[in-house]
Amino acid sequence: MFVGDSGTAKTVTIFSHFKSENMPMDKYVILTINFSSRTTSSDFQKNFEENIDKRTFKQYGPKSAGKQLVLFIDDLNMPKIDKYGTQQPNALLKFLVERNQLYQRGGDLELREIVDTQYVGAMTPPGGGNNPVDPRLMSLYSCFNITFPTKEAIEKIYTSILQKHVENFHEDIRAVVPKVTTATLNLYFLICEKLPRTPVKFHYIFNLRDLSRVYEGLTLMTIDKFVTKESLVRLWRNECMRVFSDRLVNEIDRSLVND
Numbered sequence: 001m002f003v004g005d006s007g008t009a010k011t012v013t014i015f016s017h018f019k020s021e022n023m024p025m026d027k028y029v030i031l032t033i034n035f036s037s038r039t040t041s042s043d044f045q046k047n048f049e050e051n052i053d054k055r056t057f058k059q060y061g062p063k064s065a066g067k068q069l070v071l072f073i074d075d076l077n078m079p080k081i082d083k084y085g086t087q088q089p090n091a092l093l094k095f096l097v098e099r100n101q102l103y104q105r106g107g108d109l110e111l112r113e114i115v116d117t118q119y120v121g122a123m124t125p126p127g128g129g130n131n132p133v134d135p136r137l138m139s140l141y142s143c144f145n146i147t148f149p150t151k152e153a154i155e156k157i158y159t160s161i162l163q164k165h166v167e168n169f170h171e172d173i174r175a176v177v178p179k180v181t182t183a184t185l186n187l188y189f190l191i192c193e194k195l196p197r198t199p200v201k202f203h204y205i206f207n208l209r210d211l212s213r214v215y216e217g218l219t220l221m222t223i224d225k226f227v228t229k230e231s232l233v234r235l236w237r238n239e240c241m242r243v244f245s246d247r248l249v250n251e252i253d254r255s256l257v258n259d
Contacts, residue, residue, distance in 0.1 A: 004146030
């Protein structure tokens with residue numbers, strides 16, 4: 001189980017391992033399920049059962065004989081909590097992981113044994129609007145905390161991206177790149193601090209993906225159109241407004257970013 005804030009590359013890290021030499025596709029089958037607030041336990045079970053077949057009497061496994069099924073569940077904390085304090089898809093997942101068994105829905109309620117299956121997950125930590133996950137389920141996983149990179153690391157990453165793009169541009173533009181990154185990070189951390197998510201502003205979620213969107217826009221500039229540092233600054237301001245300010249819901253919040 002990989003636990004970390006949005007934008008810390010949990011899913012990317014997991015998929016990069018899936019594609020590595022350690023997991024050859026002739027031995028493994030990957031099933032990815034994304035949980036959301038609308039996911040039900042029956043949705044989860046139906047999706048899972050579509051990828052397994054009967055092996056022997058009451059024994060079920062991956063459709064491809066001789067392969068291991070890796071069930072990867074992303075956003076494990078997303079299912080809504082019912083009036084009993086339970087996340088129903090996670091309650092079903094706990095039963096599956098703990099016992100490697102699953103009851104048939106309807107019919108004879110047959111208890112099926114699940115074989116050749118492994119379980120991987122990713123979730124954000126509780127708090128800030130994120131649901132807590134049953135600790136009895138979490139205890140069945142080996143949990144890894146994916147920490148947010150330091151400001152120095154982020155600064156080096158994004159400065160390197162932009163420096164590589166402008167290496168053939170005018171000297172004035174190349175010289176201002178580190179200052180652009182510093183300004184972007186100062187703005188980003190200010191917004192994270194001053195504009196937290198609330199029930200009314202539930203979409204105020206700012207993470208590294210937003211920084212990447214700003215830099216994605218910056219790397220679209222061409223050498224014939226951008227010859228002065230002022231032109232780069234105008235583009236940078238436009239991208240920051242597009243990514244951060246356009247999401248805000250009132251004039252007070254927008255003026256904070258504008259200023």
